Amino acid sequence: MSAGRFYASELRLVMLRRRNLLLLAVTAIFPLIIGIALRLAAPHPEGGNGNGVAFFNQLAGNGVFLTFIALSTLLVLVLPVVVAVVAGDSVACEAGYGTLRYLLAVPAGRARLLAVKYGVIVTYALCATFIVSAVALAAGAVLFPVGPVTLLSGTTISLAAGLLRLLFVTLYVAAAMAALGAIGLAISTLTEHAIGAIAALMILVVTSEVVDNVPQLAVVGPYLPTHWWLSFDSLLRVPVDTSTLLRGLLSFAVYALLFGSFAWARFTSADVTS
Amino acid sequence: MTAISTSGLTKRFRGGQLAVDHIDLAVPLGSVYGFLGPNGSGKTTTIRMLLGLAYPTSGSASLLGMPMPDGATRVLHRVGSLVEGPAFYPFLTGADNLARYDAADRTADPATARARITEALDRVGLLAAAKKRYRHYSLGMKQRLAIAAGLLRPRELIILDEPTNGLDPQGTREVRALIRQIAADGTTVFVSSHLLAEVEQICTHVGVMRTGRLVFQGSLAELRRTGAARVTVHTADAEAAAKVLAALDLADPRATAGEASAVLGDASPEQVCAELVQAGVGVRGFAVTSPSLEDLFVGLTGEGFDVSG
Numbered sequence: 001m002s003a004g005r006f007y008a009s010e011l012r013l014v015m016l017r018r019r020n021l022l023l024l025a026v027t028a029i030f031p032l033i034i035g036i037a038l039r040l041a042a043p044h045p046e047g048g049n050g051n052g053v054a055f056f057n058q059l060a061g062n063g064v065f066l067t068f069i070a071l072s073t074l075l076v077l078v079l080p081v082v083v084a085v086v087a088g089d090s091v092a093c094e095a096g097y098g099t100l101r102y103l104l105a106v107p108a109g110r111a112r113l114l115a116v117k118y119g120v121i122v123t124y125a126l127c128a129t130f131i132v133s134a135v136a137l138a139a140g141a142v143l144f145p146v147g148p149v150t151l152l153s154g155t156t157i158s159l160a161a162g163l164l165r166l167l168f169v170t171l172y173v174a175a176a177m178a179a180l181g182a183i184g185l186a187i188s189t190l191t192e193h194a195i196g197a198i199a200a201l202m203i204l205v206v207t208s209e210v211v212d213n214v215p216q217l218a219v220v221g222p223y224l225p226t227h228w229w230l231s232f233d234s235l236l237r238v239p240v241d242t243s244t245l246l247r248g249l250l251s252f253a254v255y256a257l258l259f260g261s262f263a264w265a266r267f268t269s270a271d272v273t274s
Numbered sequence: 275m276t277a278i279s280t281s282g283l284t285k286r287f288r289g290g291q292l293a294v295d296h297i298d299l300a301v302p303l304g305s306v307y308g309f310l311g312p313n314g315s316g317k318t319t320t321i322r323m324l325l326g327l328a329y330p331t332s333g334s335a336s337l338l339g340m341p342m343p344d345g346a347t348r349v350l351h352r353v354g355s356l357v358e359g360p361a362f363y364p365f366l367t368g369a370d371n372l373a374r375y376d377a378a379d380r381t382a383d384p385a386t387a388r389a390r391i392t393e394a395l396d397r398v399g400l401l402a403a404a405k406k407r408y409r410h411y412s413l414g415m416k417q418r419l420a421i422a423a424g425l426l427r428p429r430e431l432i433i434l435d436e437p438t439n440g441l442d443p444q445g446t447r448e449v450r451a452l453i454r455q456i457a458a459d460g461t462t463v464f465v466s467s468h469l470l471a472e473v474e475q476i477c478t479h480v481g482v483m484r485t486g487r488l489v490f491q492g493s494l495a496e497l498r499r500t501g502a503a504r505v506t507v508h509t510a511d512a513e514a515a516a517k518v519l520a521a522l523d524l525a526d527p528r529a530t531a532g533e534a535s536a537v538l539g540d541a542s543p544e545q546v547c548a549e550l551v552q553a554g555v556g557v558r559g560f561a562v563t564s565p566s567l568e569d570l571f572v573g574l575t576g577e578g579f580d581v582s583g
Contacts, residue, residue: 106375
């Protein structure tokens with residue numbers, strides 16, 4: 001109950017901070033731009049000269065696919081940046097302002113403070129992901145025809161079933177971002193320079209993505225934090241490729257647990273010198 | 275029970291520097307305890323350990339009978355604190371900043387939060403600036419807001435680390451008055467300072483730090499008693515006067531132009547004066563003086579106020 005009040009107070013601070021609102025606005029604008037650009041390019045329904053990306057050919061037939069295009073496009077950089085800013089900022093900015101020592105003297109409790117901070121990061125990541133889906137869905141509905149959804153495997157399901165799949169896809173992406181948030185939280189406990197934590201997390205994401213694309217390093221691929229992010233397309237097939245999905249979710253859980261534990265071990269044992 | 279007690283409290287930094295060296299603090303309940311020492315003598319590090327922000331290398335500390343840092347979440351809500359200057363979110367108003375700290379307190383009653391924040395702001399005279407962003411506060415206002423955060427709830431102990439640092443004389447007076455007021459309510463106050471004049475006027479007890487060690491602890495009266503009173507004779511014949519003082523077995527007789535002095539010890543001033551007159555010393559003036567607290571403080575802490583350990 002009291003943790004609820006602390007969480008609500010911190011969430012309000014993060015959500016109402018102008019910078020964070022601006023980032024959410026940016027994530028909302030991207031699906032619009034992508035939708036309009038694709039509408040103008042007007043891909044042919046038969047997808048003749050398809051540009052290689054799985055979802056693009058489906059888009060002309062169904063606006064729902066704009067959500068999957070938007071999510072997979074934004075997952076490369078925009079969503080990770082948005083989550084990195086809030087996660088990297090979480091503890092480092094308190095240390096930077098010196099407010100950390102006062103929060104601990106309140107006493108907020110070290111483990112409790114960390115849990116609240118992570119709860120806020122996850123909530124923010126969830127918001128950002130759902131904003132992308134919601135805006136893309138709305139834009140897709142306006143710009144393209146909407147109807148029963150033809151999946152990547154060729155099967156056609158009803159619009160309602162398609163929207164349910166979209167919900168699961170969005171939750172999967174949010175889980176990926178929540179795991180990234182845990183890494184960001186851990187890095188954030190190491191410094192009092194928020195910008196350093198944010199940059200470190202972004203370097204990690206980009207490095208992971210680059211390594212994941214080097215065929216010679218394919219053996220480490222599955223262990224990279226970003227490897228399973230785009231595996232949500234497994235949800236767009238019949239039957240659903242659950243083993244891939246579960247491996248992805250397992251990867252997110254392991255990363256969240258590993259870095260969550262690291263953050264906890266570090267934060268509950270280190271002197272607060274800021 | 276004591277408000278603060280430590281036993282062999284020690285902090286060695288990772289670089290090997292001994293910041294706090296086996297100190298045994300005993301702060302009585304209801305006292306106003308001045309924690310004195312030059313900058314860099316280990317005061318802030320001690321306070322950080324008392325509040326559970328830093329972990330001691332060895333030794334132990336307790337606040338209001340509760341061991342620290344283990345008891346932090348059980349006792350700190352009874353303790354208000356200001357550590358190393360105020361710290362708030364610059365983009366929030368003063369009131370919103372206080373509300374944030376209050377929300378972090380799991381034992382604070384949310385129903386009374388607004389009233390308590392208003393009262394705390396009122397006590398430090400910031401009610402008019404409650405809706406102003408913290409970044410627009412003056413230094414004195416920032417300092418007072420930090421004290422207000424310490425007063426959000428009734429506290430049994432207030433720990434103030436250099437509460438007048440950087441304030442102008444007006445601000446210093448305000449903070450001093452505030453501390454007196456807090457103490458008058460029965461709250462134990464532990465206030466650190468590198469300025470003796472700061473604590474001399476408000477404290478009942480003092481602890482003096484020098485390069486990480488506690489070199490004196492006791493009441494102000496006890497500190498005064500450690501200083502030996504001297505008898506000073508103003509005379510044209512200082513040499514002769516000094517001889518008389520030496521003949522009376524007074525310690526450390528000195529003679530300078532127009533003045534002779536010695537430690538009075540157990541001798542009675544009346545007798546000393548009579549002996550001087552009898553010996554034919556022309557006495558122009560005669561005084562018994564105790565060293566000022568300032569002199570005692572400098573004697574304890576070494577050459578000056580800004581010698582870092």
